[in-house]
Structures are given as C-alpha cells and as structure tokens.
Amino acid sequence: MAVEPTPRRRRLGAELKRRREDLGWTVEEAARQLGYKSAGTVSKIEKGTQGVTIQQLPHFFEVYGITDASLREMLRELVRRGGEHDWWQRYEGVVDDPLGDYLSQVELASGLFVWNSLTLHGLVQTRAYARAVTEASRVWKTAEDINRFVELRMEHQEAMAGRTPPLKFWAVLPEELLLREVGGPAVMREQIQHLITLANDDPNTTLQVLPRTSGAHAGMDGSFIHLTFPAGPDVIVIESMRASLHINHPDSAELYRTTGSLLKSEARTPKESVQILASIAKELA
Template sequence: MPVEPTPRRRRLGAELRRIREARGWTQDEAARRLGYQSLSTVSKIENGLQALKIQQLPHFFEVYDITDPALREELRDLVRRAGEVDWWQRYEGVIDDPLGDYLSLVESATGLFVFNPLAIHGLLQTPDYARAVTEGSRAWKTIGDIERFVTLRLEHQRAIAERPQPLKIWTVLPEGVLRQEVGGRACMRGQIEHLILLARDSPSVTIQVLPFTAGAHAGMDGPFMLMSFPTGRDLVCIESLRAALHLNDHETVDLYRTTSDLLKSDALSPKASLPLLSAIAKDLS
C-alpha cells in the first residue's frame, strides 16, 4: 500500500538504491534476489512510496551484503523513524520537499562544507541578515510567510546547536559576499561580527575568507554543500530557488571533495581570515 514519501523514507530508499547500484544490479534483479514478484516493489521502496518494517531489514542486509554496523544502524533508525513527525512539519506551507529533505539530511550529518558565492549559509546567519535575505529573494508573497521562514531558520540553528554531537561546519566565504550590504551597513556589520565570534569561540565552526586577490578559483562553477555522515559516505547538495539536487555517486562526490580541498587552499587560512573579517566590519562602521 502506498505511504507518504517522508524525507526519511526517501533517504532510506536512496541508500538502498545506492547499494543496489554499487552491486551492479537492476531493479528487476534486486526484486528477484529479494523474492519479490515485481520490480515495482523495489521501485516503490527506493522512491519512499512503500514502507519497510524493521523485521524486513535483516533480509535486506543479507541479500545486499550490508555488513557495516554503522550503516545497518542508520538504516534501522530510518525505518524506525520513517513516519515520525519532525519539528519542521509545524511550518506547513513554508517547507517543501527539497527543504524538508535537506533538514532531514543535516539532522544526521556529522560534517558540512559550504561554498556559496551568493549568501552566507543559513546556519551562520543573524536574525536580521536572515530576514533581509528572505525579503530580498522575493520568494515569499506575504510578510507572514517571511516571518515564518525566518523563524524556521532560527529554530533550525537552535536544533543543530543543541545536538549531542556537534555538526562540524566548514565554510569558504568569498570576500564579495561579505562586502554585499545585505540589509544595510549595520545589518551586514552585525553579521560579520557574528562570524568573527563563531570563528573565535566555536570549535565546531571553521571560517575561511576567499579574498578578491585570489582571482580565479576552484568554486567558479557555483555553490554547493558537501555533507559527511557517520558511515563515512559523503553527499553533495546543490540548491536552487525551488529545487535541490542530491548527488551521491562516488565519482561526483570525489570531484566536489577535491573542489572543496582546492577552495580551502585558495582561501586565507582560518587564522589569517580573522583580520580581514575585522577590517570589513570596520569598513561598514
């Protein structure tokens, strides 16, 4: 029977698809090995349209040769919590599928590398900057929608900050993003001062500035996020206004991992970035 394709069911399906494809199996062959009469069952599971019970997982572990204890536990957790109501579901009308999937992924990620030449990442934003970015995007039709989205963003920051295991965030910020007067000079100065505090006081946040003098750099193809998980896998997320692309094939992830390493090399070191951040904040005074 079809079920709601919640973010966790989609993640579970994506993981099982990744493992199947790594084995070189078609959906038809996977269905045969699992004992299903039709490949449509495998297709529905992989698309989050059919629920799995915890009792079914040992059979998948055996057939798919899933032996990694961390991966097994991650799959068990996704099955157990597949239909669980998440805090962000209170924001009906603000959350869409791509954003819900992203929030679900970050929930279990251990590391997040961010490169965005357009805006500072939401987890590092001040309330004033978050509101200015949201208003400027023109994506929301009413003041109420804007306030709800900003409230959601700030609640997401609190949820991540209160995790038992901190999310390690590493961001490379182009100098142009820091000099763009989002929300006005006072708003931007407050945002940069907030970044300085995070860089100095938060061991889970690493900030590097990519100065104008760096010239051409490894991130000129555009923004991306690289997420790391306890099982050792990485996933690339590329976002646009109303869509998000999640990429987990080995070759693509390696390409973006190399890009993130090159960006770290192109940028000032975390220590050398602090004086430039302070200088930009002073310029905005």
C-alpha cells in the same frame, strides 16, 4: 504497505538502491533475491512509498551484503524514525519537498562544507541578516511567509546547535560576499561580528575567507553544499530559487570534494580569516 514518502524513507530507499546498483542487480533480480513476487515492491521501497520494518532489515543486510556496522545503524535509525513528523512540518506552505529533503539530510550529516558566493549559509546567519535576505527574495510574497521563513531558519539553527553529536560546519567565504551590505551597514556589522564569535568560540565551526585578490579560483563554476555522513555516500546539494539538486554519484561527489579542498587551500587560514573579518567589521562601524 503504502506509506508517505518522507525524506527519511527516501534516504533509506536511496541507500538500498545504491547498494543494489553496486551489486549490479536490476530491480527484478533484487526482488527475486529478496523473495518479493514483484519488482514493483523493490521500486516502491527505493522511492520511499513502501515501508520497511525494523524486523525486515536484517534480511536486507544479508541479501545485500551490508556488513558495515555504522551503515547498518544508520539504516535502522531511518526505519525507526521514517514516519516521524519533523519539526519543520509546522511550517506548511513555507517548507517544500526540496527544502524538507535538505533539512533531513543535514540532520543526518556529520559534516557540512559550504561554498556560496551569493549569501551566507542559513546556519550562520543572524536574524536581521536572514530577514534582509528573505525580504529581498522573489520567492516569498507576503509578510507572513517572510516571518515564518525567518522563524524556520532560526529554529533550524537552534535544533542543530543542540544536536549530539555536533555537526562539523566549514565554509569558505568570498571577501566580496562579506563586503555586500545586506540589510545596511549596522546589520552587516552585526553579522560579521557573529561570524567572528563563531570562528573564535565554536570548535565545530571553521571559517575561511577567500580574498578578492585571489583572482580566478576553483569555485567559479558555482555554489554548492557538500554533506558527509557517518556511513554511506556523500551528498552534494545545488540550490536554485525553486528547486534543489541532490547528487550522490561517487564520481560527481569526488569532483566537488576536490573543488572544496582547492578552495580551502586558496583561502586564508582560519586565524588570518578572523583578522579579515575584524577589519571589515571595523570599516562598517
């Protein structure tokens, strides 16, 4: 049955494809093992353009040897909610496929690590900082688009703040990023104070500052987001102006995981980082 290739269906397809490849099967072999007449059926399921019912899943579990209980439940949830309209679909024209895919990934993730030398991650931005960043972007051309994207960012924060179980958020922040007066001193001071509040009061948020004096460091090859999940492989997201790359190959994910660990060890401790943030806020006062 042909269906809309929603982000959840694509995630389901990616998980089934990963399992097929782990078994060393071609799509033709998988089709034969599953009892499909055409390899095209397997290909469509992996691309998210053909649906899988909750009743069919046990057959996939048996044929693909999927025994992990947490992975089974995640796949069931992807099937149950595969056709749901996500809240961000109200922002048509602002949310493109890469952003929609990312928002779906974050919704499913248990942990998120961020290294970005250019801007703070959207989940920790104040409204004023988000607006300043959005207005400076060359992507959005009209005031309406800017307003809608800022509202999208704020709604995403609200949705994630109320999520159960909560998302574990960890970011290493280069000091030079914190010294960039995005929106002016008042906006940046409010933003720094917000980071201090999150670091002190939110047990699910960990912030570390990487001082300018650190010199060369592990993150100099570029920004990335590392998503971990209750089951299944990690996903690395690399964003650009008009596209985002999602990487789940184990070797590549391990490289970024190591980079993240090195950045954590090179940065100041969370307690020391709050002191640095407080000093920056004082200078901006």
